Amino acid sequence: MNYIGTLIGMFTTLFVLAKFLSQEEIGLTRAFIDAGVLFAGLAQIGTNASIFRFFPYFKNSENNNNGFFFWTIILPFIGFCFYLIVFLLLKNNITIFFSKESELFVNYFYFIIPLGFFLLYQTVFETNSVVLQRVVVPSFVREVGIRLMLLVSYFLFAYDYITLTTLIITICFTYFTAAAINLGYLFYLGKISLKPKFHYPSKKLKKEFLFYTLFLMASALTTAIVPTLGSFYITAKLGLAFTGVYTIAKYIATLIDIPYRSLGAISSPHISQTLKDKDFTQTNRLIKKISLHQFLIGTVVFFVIWSNIDLIFQFIPNGDSFAAGKWVVFFLGLTSLLNTSLVSGATTLSFSKYYYYSLLFTFILTTSVLILNVLYVPKWGITGAALAQLSSYFLYFLLLLSLVFWKLKVIPLSWKHLKILFIILILFGLDALWKHFITASIFHDTDVNRWISALEAVVRTAVLGGLGFLCVYSWKISEEVNGLLQMKKNNASN
Numbered sequence: 001m002n003y004i005g006t007l008i009g010m011f012t013t014l015f016v017l018a019k020f021l022s023q024e025e026i027g028l029t030r031a032f033i034d035a036g037v038l039f040a041g042l043a044q045i046g047t048n049a050s051i052f053r054f055f056p057y058f059k060n061s062e063n064n065n066n067g068f069f070f071w072t073i074i075l076p077f078i079g080f081c082f083y084l085i086v087f088l089l090l091k092n093n094i095t096i097f098f099s100k101e102s103e104l105f106v107n108y109f110y111f112i113i114p115l116g117f118f119l120l121y122q123t124v125f126e127t128n129s130v131v132l133q134r135v136v137v138p139s140f141v142r143e144v145g146i147r148l149m150l151l152v153s154y155f156l157f158a159y160d161y162i163t164l165t166t167l168i169i170t171i172c173f174t175y176f177t178a179a180a181i182n183l184g185y186l187f188y189l190g191k192i193s194l195k196p197k198f199h200y201p202s203k204k205l206k207k208e209f210l211f212y213t214l215f216l217m218a219s220a221l222t223t224a225i226v227p228t229l230g231s232f233y234i235t236a237k238l239g240l241a242f243t244g245v246y247t248i249a250k251y252i253a254t255l256i257d258i259p260y261r262s263l264g265a266i267s268s269p270h271i272s273q274t275l276k277d278k279d280f281t282q283t284n285r286l287i288k289k290i291s292l293h294q295f296l297i298g299t300v301v302f303f304v305i306w307s308n309i310d311l312i313f314q315f316i317p318n319g320d321s322f323a324a325g326k327w328v329v330f331f332l333g334l335t336s337l338l339n340t341s342l343v344s345g346a347t348t349l350s351f352s353k354y355y356y357y358s359l360l361f362t363f364i365l366t367t368s369v370l371i372l373n374v375l376y377v378p379k380w381g382i383t384g385a386a387l388a389q390l391s392s393y394f395l396y397f398l399l400l401l402s403l404v405f406w407k408l409k410v411i412p413l414s415w416k417h418l419k420i421l422f423i424i425l426i427l428f429g430l431d432a433l434w435k436h437f438i439t440a441s442i443f444h445d446t447d448v449n450r451w452i453s454a455l456e457a458v459v460r461t462a463v464l465g466g467l468g469f470l471c472v473y474s475w476k477i478s479e480e481v482n483g484l485l486q487m488k489k490n491n492a493s494n
Helices: 002-020 023-043 049-060 061-089 091-099 109-129 136-158 164-189 205-221 226-237 240-276 279-309 309-315 319-352 357-408 415-442 450-474 479-493
Strands: none
Touching: 002 023, 002 136, 002 240, 023 061, 023 109, 023 164, 023 240, 049 061, 049 109, 049 205, 049 226, 049 240, 049 319, 061 091, 061 109, 091 109, 091 226, 109 136, 109 164, 109 205, 109 226, 226 240, 240 319, 240 357, 279 319, 279 415, 279 450, 309 319, 309 357, 309 450, 319 357, 319 415, 415 450, 450 479
16 A cells, blocks of 8 residues: 555656646645644644553553543644644744745745644544554555545646645645544544543543653654754755755655555554563564564665666656755665664654653754754755755664663664675675676667666666575575565475
8 A cells, every 4th residue: 555655656746746847836835745744743742652652551442442532632632722823923933934035935824724733633543543453544545545636636736727826725625635534434443432531541640641742742842843844944045946856856765764654553552562561572572673674675775766866867757957856865865764774762762661861862853953954055955954864863863772772671773784784785886886887888878768778777676686685585684584485485385
């Protein structure tokens, strides 16, 4: 399902947007959605983490989980009202910050409010489905449904059936529809209730729940800002056209995130349960397995993307105008690889009794991203924003994982990660040699048809990928991969 959504998103971003929308219009739609995501992230006040952490204490399928759903609705609404007031009070400051280079973005200021509201509850309802271990429908809505509705909206705009303002309204309606479907699915499951049970939680649990949520309200202030800060800073200081280029490059890089979206959603409740049971051995085993397989898959995706990056831009409509984002792909790709491989360590900390330390680390992350954007963007433009993201996340995980290991004796890394790193570096070296000797000797003419170049890229990537896979199998890096292959071998022999 994730991959179907990826294909739709890839077609939409790399072909429809790049072909039919100007760089400024692409930048506007990206900045607008990012603003909604930021608003929703702040308004959640950490509710998503609270749902995962405390659902095991409320869980009771015969008693509608003791009114847990009610609290997951009310707390985000309180957060939304609070940040709505802050948002309106800061209107003049926000307008001044963006008006010089991106006045078009300022024109749609008030549309951010409904978008943020719909994004907020789409996420809350999906998280409730996840803890009920019903991930198929909300995943389909997020990965396929939303992307299809946005694709239709962009086509309507491209062929002048709707105006730019109507496109913005349609984007809001898309996320409203997603939230409504997720809510309807929860009621269809019949395991939730809007009726609160004030008597159920003990005073100790109520106190811990409220403290945890209020704490995460402060933490969310920094966590929600980080993913969008780069594009906002580019929008304000360089203009929406640069944001458009950054958007295309960022989308290519974030293809690395896709495998973790399902893996992370499935694994988070299990991590929470092992920590509740104080089974740190199982926690350590679980996050090592998650990190290892995400790193393995992520490095494969990164290798495929970066070894063929110039060809990718050749196939994107108006690719020459977006090729300035080449090194954005590289640095954001490494950031995605780092984040998805190590984020299970951050998840472990947030679900443990030491969760309050996460505020310190998110503050460090946000501060470093902000400072490095100010330093790097004037020097290196959009590439500087990507480099700022990578540098900040490296510092963040270095400090955070050190604390997790110290306090919980849990670490997502293992020696197998080094084996994967060694393999991928060898593959990049072989890729460079292949291009220098084989590709250059076959294609003397620099102006080679791109389809012939694509055929060469497929053969090269398949050969080197097969060699890498053989190394992974021979070194027994993944028990799951080796076990699956052995099972298929046994079935074939029978």
